[in-house]
Amino acid sequence: MCLAIPGKLIEISRDAHGVMMGRANFGGIVKQVCLEYTPEAVTGDYVLVHVGFALSKVDEEQAAQTYKALEQLQQLGELDIPDVDDADAKQFFDSTSAAATP
Amino acid sequence: MKYLDEYRNEAVAQKIVDEIRRTVTRPWVLMEVCGGQTHSIVKYGIDRLLPSEIELVHGPGCPVCVTSLEMIDKAHAIAQRPDVIFCSFGDMLRVPGSKDDLLILKSRGADVRVVYSPIDCLKIARANPDKRIVFFAIGFETTAPSNAMSVWQAKQQGIKNFSVLVSHVLVPPSIASILQSPLNRVQGFLGPGHVCTVMGYEEYEPLAERFRVPIVITGFEPIDILEGTLMTIRQLEAGRHEVENQYPRVVTRQGNRVAQDLVNKVFEVCDRKWRGVGSIPKSGYKLRYEFRDHDAEKIFEVKEIDTQEPANCISGLVLRGVKKPHDCACFGNICTPEHPLGATMVSAEGACAAYYAYGRHLEVEQQPAEAAGA
Numbered sequence: 001m002c003l004a005i006p007g008k009l010i011e012i013s014r015d016a017h018g019v020m021m022g023r024a025n026f027g028g029i030v031k032q033v034c035l036e037y038t039p040e041a042v043t044g045d046y047v048l049v050h051v052g053f054a055l056s057k058v059d060e061e062q063a064a065q066t067y068k069a070l071e072q073l074q075q076l077g078e079l080d081i082p083d084v085d086d087a088d089a090k091q092f093f094d095s096t097s098a099a100a101t102p
Numbered sequence: 103m104k105y106l107d108e109y110r111n112e113a114v115a116q117k118i119v120d121e122i123r124r125t126v127t128r129p130w131v132l133m134e135v136c137g138g139q140t141h142s143i144v145k146y147g148i149d150r151l152l153p154s155e156i157e158l159v160h161g162p163g164c165p166v167c168v169t170s171l172e173m174i175d176k177a178h179a180i181a182q183r184p185d186v187i188f189c190s191f192g193d194m195l196r197v198p199g200s201k202d203d204l205l206i207l208k209s210r211g212a213d214v215r216v217v218y219s220p221i222d223c224l225k226i227a228r229a230n231p232d233k234r235i236v237f238f239a240i241g242f243e244t245t246a247p248s249n250a251m252s253v254w255q256a257k258q259q260g261i262k263n264f265s266v267l268v269s270h271v272l273v274p275p276s277i278a279s280i281l282q283s284p285l286n287r288v289q290g291f292l293g294p295g296h297v298c299t300v301m302g303y304e305e306y307e308p309l310a311e312r313f314r315v316p317i318v319i320t321g322f323e324p325i326d327i328l329e330g331t332l333m334t335i336r337q338l339e340a341g342r343h344e345v346e347n348q349y350p351r352v353v354t355r356q357g358n359r360v361a362q363d364l365v366n367k368v369f370e371v372c373d374r375k376w377r378g379v380g381s382i383p384k385s386g387y388k389l390r391y392e393f394r395d396h397d398a399e400k401i402f403e404v405k406e407i408d409t410q411e412p413a414n415c416i417s418g419l420v421l422r423g424v425k426k427p428h429d430c431a432c433f434g435n436i437c438t439p440e441h442p443l444g445a446t447m448v449s450a451e452g453a454c455a456a457y458y459a460y461g462r463h464l465e466v467e468q469q470p471a472e473a474a475g476a
Contacts, residue, residue, distance in 0.1 A: 002138050002163070002244040002296040003322075006105040017259055027103035034221060037247055037361040046105060048299060048352045051191070052219025053248040055361065056299045056352045058105055063351035070114050070325065 004050035006058050007033065009043050024049060105351070109323030110146075118328040119151050122335055129155045130338050131287045132331065133280070133423045135273060136242075136294040137164030137451025138322050144456040146324045152331065159287070159423035162276050162379065163294055165241045165269075166193045166449035167421060170375040171409040173269045174199040177238050179404045180267065181212045186402075187230060189223045190238040192216045197448045200409050220252035220266075227256070227264040236398045239266040244296040246270055246387060247361035250368035253389065253396050267398040268388055271374055273297050274305050275385035281313045285424045290334040292327065293319040295349040300365075302357025306345045314343045321349040368393060377445050378411075378418025417444030420453050427454040427462070434463025 007024030012035060015021050020035040024047060033047065038054040041047050047054035134140055140160045143149050149158045162168055178199045181188035188204070195204045195216065208214040213233075217223055220237050227235040239249040249266060256264040273294055280286055293306060298319045310317045316337035320330030330348040337344060347353055367390070374386025389397045414432055419425040427433050427446070437443040439455050446452035450459065457463065 002136055002165075002242055002294065004244065004296045004299070006103070008104070017255065019255065027106075031218075034219075034248075034251065036251060037358055037364075039360065048296075050244055050296060051248045052221055053251065055244070055247065055296070056358055059351050063105060066329075066351060067108055070118065070329065 002050070004048045004055060006046045007031070007049050009033075009035075009041055009045050009047055009054075012041075012043055022054075024054070106323060109321070109325040111325060115151070115324055115328055118325065118332055122156070122328070122332050123153050125332065125335050125339055126153055126155045127339060129157070130289050130335060131157045131159060131423075132290045132292060132334055133159050133161045133288040134292040134320070134327070135161040135163045135277065136292075136297070136322075137161075137167065137449065137453075138296070139292060139294075139320065139327060140164070140453050141451050141456050142322055142324060142327055144453075144460050144462070147460075148324055148327055148331075151328075156331065156335065158331075159426070160420065160453035161291075161423060162280070162376065162421045163242065163273065163297075164421075164446070164449050164451040164453075165245070165271055166191075166197060167417065167445040167452045168271055168376040168379065169194075169197070169240050169269045169445070170377050171200060171411060172375065172407055173267070175201075175407040175409055176399070176404045177267055178202055178204065178207060179407070180236055180398060180402050181207050181214055183234075183402070185234050187213045187215060187226060187233050187235045188238070189215050189217045189220075189226065189235060191240070193449045193451075194238055194240065196442070197445060198442060200407070220249050221255070223252060223264060224255060224259070224261055227261050231263060233263065234401075235264045236402075237264070237266045239268045239270065242271055242273055242294070242297050243301045243365075244294075244299070246365045246369060247300055247358070250365045253368050253393055254364060256396055257393060262395065265396045265398040265401050266389070268369075269374075270369065270387035271376065272371070272385050272387070274309060275382050276376070276379075277306075277309055277317075278313075279379070279382050279385070280422055281309075281315065283422065283424075285419075285422070288315070288423055290316045290338050291318070292330045292334065293317045293345070295319055295321045295326070295353060298347075298349070298353045298357060300358050300361050302355050303345050303347060303353065304355060310343050310345050316343050316346070318346045318348050319353050321352075376421075378421045380418075412443045415444035417446040417452075417454065420446045427457040428465075430454070434458060438463075 007026040011023040046058035369387035372388040447454040
């Protein structure tokens with residue numbers, strides 16, 4: 001019910017009653033969107049649309065930042081090398097060296 | 103699609119799951135507030151990717167599910183009037199009232215129409231001046247701006263034959279109600295991302311402080327939900343209880359002020375009865391007095407309705423996160439999406455319907471057989 005999806009704004013206009021409307025492209029499907037709540041949106045912006053109303057512009061910079069952070073998490077996970085300052089790591093190395101000692 | 107596909111990336115999802123595994127040290131119960139999140143969690147099996155310490159329970163955030171039986175029956179009474187064209191979002195059509203549902207009424211000749219947007223009702227109203235067009239205005243804060251705009255425009259444009267039957271509900275009072283219940287097990291919340299796109303998250307800060315629970319405003323894609331879970335677990339493990347925002351690409355702390363302004367012009371806060379939960383103070387919106395000419399409850403005097411819920415339905419406990427769908431003896435056998443007993447089986451976002459859609463009722467049936475074989 002609270003489903004809202006991002007669409008790319010391809011046209012902005014006003015209807016016969018002066019309501020700010022537009023058309024947004026959702027992966028190939030184009031639908032009418034009311035833009036009264038996102039007066040700052042311009043053609044080419046992505047807007048989050050719920051039951052025919054744009055509720056927010058999608059902040060491209062924030063989206064890129066979040067995704068970059070998640071990708072870094074991925075890289076860190078791949079490296080999976082414990083920090084030498086890390087107490088667990090210290091314990092790991094200690095126990096390893098202890099095990100190596102006859 | 104941009105801003106959707108990248109948040110479904112399996113490799114990234116796995117890395118977040120790994121990070122959650124590294125972070126968690128003991129059991130925690132989290133609730134996702136919104137029905138859309140519940141749907142994603144069950145669809146992608148996110149609850150099963152998580153370490154066993156983390157239990158996700160499903161929240162009350164499905165407006166179709168929580169619309170009171172009295173209101174559904176009222177809608178049905180209005181929809182049956184010959185002078186009415188009754189408009190609704192599609193997922194309300196099969197919600198059972200005490201006797202019927204809207205689809206049955208339509209099959210008997212009632213003019214019931216599904217609309218994509220409430221604003222479409224204004225076109226129907228202009229095209230049918232001899233009819234009275236009633237829209238079933240349900241929803242959380244996400245939908246309130248759209249419904250408010252339809253009423254506002256009807257008044258501005260002098261469309262007198264359009265009214266709304268309002269059953270709006272609000273998230274923060276329902277979170278407070280869950281946390282105050284003696285049955286509560288929830289220790290942290292994945293907050294409702296699209297509700298907060300409209301409302302911002304300032305109003306969640308006193309809740310986090312008062313009940314000492316972390317609330318992480320979270321999106322709807324698998325990566326969003328996993329990241330929201332990680333952020334909540336990090337808070338719980340560190341003993342923090344703050345409001346954090348996982349979904350900054352659309353949510354800001356102050357929300358959409360333009361939308362809030364119109365919502366406040368058209369609606370005022372009222373007590374609201376939730377199906378399966380009961381009355382929660384100040385948990386809904388009703389139309390302001392200035393818009394009484396567009397208020398279906400005032401226009402159509404519906405006499406007192408005697409409502410009846412099936413005695414064996416536990417949807418109220420499911421909505422509060424106390425029970426899971428498969429705790430119910432009726433789940434998947436006498437209660438199915440084709441013949442729902444209660445509201446959580448009706449809407450695709452109801453926890454019972456989501457469990458059913460993704461085959462979890464079959465697992466319930468298989469369990470005794472496995473036990474017998476073991």
